[in-house]
Amino acid sequence: MRVIITGAGGFVGNGLARYLRANPDALGRPISTLVLADLTQGIMPLGTGVEWRCGDLADPAYLDLLLEEPVDCLFHLASLPGSLAERQPERGWDVNLQAPLVLAERLARQARARGAVPRVVFASSIAVYGSLGSDPVTEAAAPHPAISYGAHKLMVEILLADFTRRGELDARSLRLPGIVARPISESGHGSAFMSLLFHKALAGAPYTCPISREATAWWMSLHTCIANLVHAACMEPVGLAPARSWQLPVLHASVGEIIAALNRRLDGICAAQFRFDPDETTEGLFGRLPPLQTPMANKTGFVADLDADALVENVLGAS
Amino acid sequence: MRVIITGAGGFVGNGLARYLRANPDALGRPISTLVLADLTQGIMPLGTGVEWRCGDLADPAYLDLLLEEPVDCLFHLASLPGSLAERQPERGWDVNLQAPLVLAERLARQARARGAVPRVVFASSIAVYGSLGSDPVTEAAAPHPAISYGAHKLMVEILLADFTRRGELDARSLRLPGIVARPISESGHGSAFMSLLFHKALAGAPYTCPISREATAWWMSLHTCIANLVHAACMEPVGLAPARSWQLPVLHASVGEIIAALNRRLDGICAAQFRFDPDETTEGLFGRLPPLQTPMANKTGFVADLDADALVENVLGAS
Numbered sequence: 001m002r003v004i005i006t007g008a009g010g011f012v013g014n015g016l017a018r019y020l021r022a023n024p025d026a027l028g029r030p031i032s033t034l035v036l037a038d039l040t041q042g043i044m045p046l047g048t049g050v051e052w053r054c055g056d057l058a059d060p061a062y063l064d065l066l067l068e069e070p071v072d073c074l075f076h077l078a079s080l081p082g083s084l085a086e087r088q089p090e091r092g093w094d095v096n097l098q099a100p101l102v103l104a105e106r107l108a109r110q111a112r113a114r115g116a117v118p119r120v121v122f123a124s125s126i127a128v129y130g131s132l133g134s135d136p137v138t139e140a141a142a143p144h145p146a147i148s149y150g151a152h153k154l155m156v157e158i159l160l161a162d163f164t165r166r167g168e169l170d171a172r173s174l175r176l177p178g179i180v181a182r183p184i185s186e187s188g189h190g191s192a193f194m195s196l197l198f199h200k201a202l203a204g205a206p207y208t209c210p211i212s213r214e215a216t217a218w219w220m221s222l223h224t225c226i227a228n229l230v231h232a233a234c235m236e237p238v239g240l241a242p243a244r245s246w247q248l249p250v251l252h253a254s255v256g257e258i259i260a261a262l263n264r265r266l267d268g269i270c271a272a273q274f275r276f277d278p279d280e281t282t283e284g285l286f287g288r289l290p291p292l293q294t295p296m297a298n299k300t301g302f303v304a305d306l307d308a309d310a311l312v313e314n315v316l317g318a319s
Numbered sequence: 320m321r322v323i324i325t326g327a328g329g330f331v332g333n334g335l336a337r338y339l340r341a342n343p344d345a346l347g348r349p350i351s352t353l354v355l356a357d358l359t360q361g362i363m364p365l366g367t368g369v370e371w372r373c374g375d376l377a378d379p380a381y382l383d384l385l386l387e388e389p390v391d392c393l394f395h396l397a398s399l400p401g402s403l404a405e406r407q408p409e410r411g412w413d414v415n416l417q418a419p420l421v422l423a424e425r426l427a428r429q430a431r432a433r434g435a436v437p438r439v440v441f442a443s444s445i446a447v448y449g450s451l452g453s454d455p456v457t458e459a460a461a462p463h464p465a466i467s468y469g470a471h472k473l474m475v476e477i478l479l480a481d482f483t484r485r486g487e488l489d490a491r492s493l494r495l496p497g498i499v500a501r502p503i504s505e506s507g508h509g510s511a512f513m514s515l516l517f518h519k520a521l522a523g524a525p526y527t528c529p530i531s532r533e534a535t536a537w538w539m540s541l542h543t544c545i546a547n548l549v550h551a552a553c554m555e556p557v558g559l560a561p562a563r564s565w566q567l568p569v570l571h572a573s574v575g576e577i578i579a580a581l582n583r584r585l586d587g588i589c590a591a592q593f594r595f596d597p598d599e600t601t602e603g604l605f606g607r608l609p610p611l612q613t614p615m616a617n618k619t620g621f622v623a624d625l626d627a628d629a630l631v632e633n634v635l636g637a638s
Binding site: 097 | 409416424428461464465471474478480481484561562
């Protein structure tokens, strides 16, 4: 099968690409070609059947190039991070809205002509919700995006659900929480502090966290994220909900709990080095997330990191 | 102020254009130019400051033409009807999704450059909901569109809410029910039967209705629809909900109730002429609508036709 990963040079995309390269049967059928799509070629040893196709998703000619051969499975991970998209609305429009819309439409058109229905795994985001209040959140929570990134993700979910209803695509949208630990070099994520905690702890370096110790966030390790993306691509369509969007289970934990777990894992190296200088905007967006209940997603087989210690192990064990 | 109506050749657009031409102060400030946009010029006597600009909204050059002078208020009514869009998905994509997205984006870009925030009144649709079940529906009902037309309307609502949050547009999306009585010539509406009841009753002609006498629908006269569109454009932004989408109040009535009211108004001319041969798809989409409660919209000043007799009077009184 021919598989495309957009955003393959990014943190999640690169992790998924390495996983699929090492496990070419992970999607149920052998991957004959793994196309890695991004603006520039990322750091990854190539192998048989693995190829980079670099270009800008905002360029329709590049989309044609990606789709010039039939696609069996598309992981659409490329996006401009939310905080950056707020500052660069025209680029956000191109990358976060038009690129996935047009890519989905062309893929559906190809599917109509070909008579085969490709699977699409879309990295949506908890940014679709906007403010969630303090009561426990369920999978029925109504989305009210408070940043363009979240509005665009929600719009793409709706489009993919419609193409799925029409029988032209077989989409699965996953609402991802903050994935840790992103490289420090990745910029534009408002939730960057979640990853910086890990990097600073590992380095034994001081860090002033922009949200409070008591702030609660939704966490997921890259390891667990990749497991969920692969699971989403493998699930048989029978019995899947028509809307085809899942809020992934998450680890709901405070910054203090994560630091305590880091401290346990790293023999007390980090806790004394951390200070807290909460920024109201950052805390409001990422630091007041209520408990989350996802029985439907759990039953479908999606998973979360079990607790703060497991999260830390899943992050540091892989680094 | 410069006002644009897209879909000005259609049933609702033409009605709104005539109303604004007759009431040039209806929007609070005098309308200096009323631009009527549609594929072809509709039947309407022109007047000072009223001009047609004809073209295809799928053509970016036409959008530029519409926006070449600053716009103060845009009524975006143009769309490919839902039933037709299901059969012509590529045209539906162009007209119902890309045209309003790109129009909104260019208008927001113009607004950024100009430092003035145009109002946008968007004709959304109850098609955003999909199946509503039988319990009374509230304004918190979650949308799960079951046709592309509804999915596209919902996506445009989300985009307009986001541009409003950013302070670049000042949008108001209204979810319209079936508006009566559309001309028989307008095709592609699955809800065409709602209007045909009126035309056949007026003509004293026989009619076989594709939903049952007991089927319940959501009705609104053109008269009431125009009042709501104008009200939406006039409302001051202070206190409006951030999502900027309103489910309009509707008249919830059975086909039998409407026929009885027509019969009262037309001295018994029609009831004996009507037969019923329910089509399951049509009945499922338009004939099992539950009661609707819209306290938020009512409080904001939106209105419904009061009862079946008022609906009939509002339709026939204007014809």
